Amino acid sequence: MASKKLTIKEFAELLGVSTATVSRAFSSKGRISEKTRRHIIAKAGELNYCANIHARSLSSPDSSLIALYYPELNSEEPDYFVAEIMMGINSTLAKHGKNLQVNPLPLAAPEAILKLCKEQILSGAVAGVIIMYGSKNSQELYKCARDRAVPCVVIGRMEGVKYNNVIYDMRHGAFLAGRYFKNTGRKHPAYLRGHLDRNKQKGFQMGLEMPAAQIVKIGPGFGFRDGYHAMELIAEKHSETDCVLCATDSMAMGFIKAALDRKVRIPRDIAVISYDDTCAARYYAPALSSVRLKPFEIGRSAAMILERVMNGEKNIQAEIIECDLVVRESS
Amino acid sequence: MASKKLTIKEFAELLGVSTATVSRAFSSKGRISEKTRRHIIAKAGELNYCANIHARSLSSPDSSLIALYYPELNSEEPDYFVAEIMMGINSTLAKHGKNLQVNPLPLAAPEAILKLCKEQILSGAVAGVIIMYGSKNSQELYKCARDRAVPCVVIGRMEGVKYNNVIYDMRHGAFLAGRYFKNTGRKHPAYLRGHLDRNKQKGFQMGLEMPAAQIVKIGPGFGFRDGYHAMELIAEKHSETDCVLCATDSMAMGFIKAALDRKVRIPRDIAVISYDDTCAARYYAPALSSVRLKPFEIGRSAAMILERVMNGEKNIQAEIIECDLVVRESS
DNA sequence: GCCGTTTGCGAAAACATTTACGCATTTTTT
């Protein structure tokens, strides 16, 4: 029984009231008797009336759509870190009746894609945005939102962003990893870097107390496959390597898999520490030692800050997610 | 320089043309000289003019927002299967300039949540929907979309849905797993079921050629943790078990992890086969034998079918994703 | 040059809501 879509006018006429009354019945502002409200709501359920959202948001532009822009590091393998952040975001947004739109942003996104993203913001399609820092692109989007006063929170360190953001100290995490390797007597470190690696690398080096030149660096790349290949590279060209820091859990899994395939023992021959500590990390075999970034938390914090921004709060202090090192079986 | 938002009227006045002309410049229909079009586009870039999307979609309701509703099996651990499906969907939608909104649907979703989802569809907030079958709820949403003639495609087998869907033969996959276990001489099977298990269970049993009663069944639950606990249960109460079929890769990882923690050897003592074959499966150690469902493909197919439905095609034949068994190290 | 067609563009009518305003009616206050 495909009932045709009713307009408010038709629906109001059917009930013998005015459109204003119908509108009031749903908006819960304006003066209306409890009795008529109930009657209208009931009839609406019965006749399947539902206000046209486009008209509604035209006349009172309070949308509930939140956009997430995240760097797409790899278009073939899913990014577990992002997946968990999304869950954190969504679980919070859902409580406030808001919806999440997800927008991958390739690292080297064509101009056209970036333009579409900007239009989303400029056209008022989204009521708020969450931007995961990933490249210049994300920075442009941030400016775009800022200029149009669209509520916006940033995940990760972005130049010039001081408020309404959640950050984590990648560098410190890397430092902890480096120090751990040093304290456990490792001498030949390798670093499977992602692409935004300055801070991590620096921290790693500081922890190791070793000149940068002595660290084997391999990259870029973030996925399982990249990790797998990296191991092959190391086996061929840097066989003295005895510990590695990986930019993501996925890389570490790929790396370890390749190592095991070659009968390299983990952690005896090579100790591995990764970043992210996604759920998969602790169920991997061997369980991954990982710099714990708490992605779910990050997502939740971001969503909560956004909520506050949308409620008019200004200059909300950065939420700092501290990241410690969880030592498991891989190191 | 937070430029204020221009309306089409203000913008048109600034340029000394009518609103109709401005509109035509962007819509690329209607008669307009190439010269003025270019001029207007240029000025728009300069002044940062962008049409208000709400007004636009009110007068010509062709939105580009697609909603995905998927069962949320676990609100703490991410679902890799869904994550990969999303990637498949998004990679296709992006090519058509469409955006994806993601809506987790808890298995036992409160009425309120379901109502919000329905409103999305009824109010015209989304131009199309993709529904992953998961529970009665998903079925209700399907009806809702159908009644309002909102383009809709279903992933998975849903009662009464014959067209515009993509399906995979879970049962056959389970059959293959069962047969494999039988052929490799396993005698004491266990089945870590998800929640929609009838078909899988039947197939498994057929493959094993064994009465249902002889199969140890544990469930429900889908995540790492569930898999881990299941192993503990088996160790305590069903120690004769020598092969298990898991409803998801995550479960299998949790299961294997628990097994290794107890010095149970995989696959020698217990052979494990899982479902999904997400990226993680082949990088796990031991690499997971898995019923290959090709989640990325599923997502892509669904998006492509939706695209066709939105272009007016009717009764598109179901896309069948065949699912074979990939044998790796865990069995 | 003249008539018929095409082209470019402006005026104004949709599109479906929300909400400010105003007018009865009811309730409260004094």
Added chain:
DNA sequence: AAAAAATGCGTAAATGTTTTCGCAAACGGC
């Protein structure tokens, strides 16, 4: 019991586009 305030609801304006219609002007074929 009269005045004041509050309540319930309808009328109409406003929201910012797209698009139909119509009117000039330009163009083409003789």
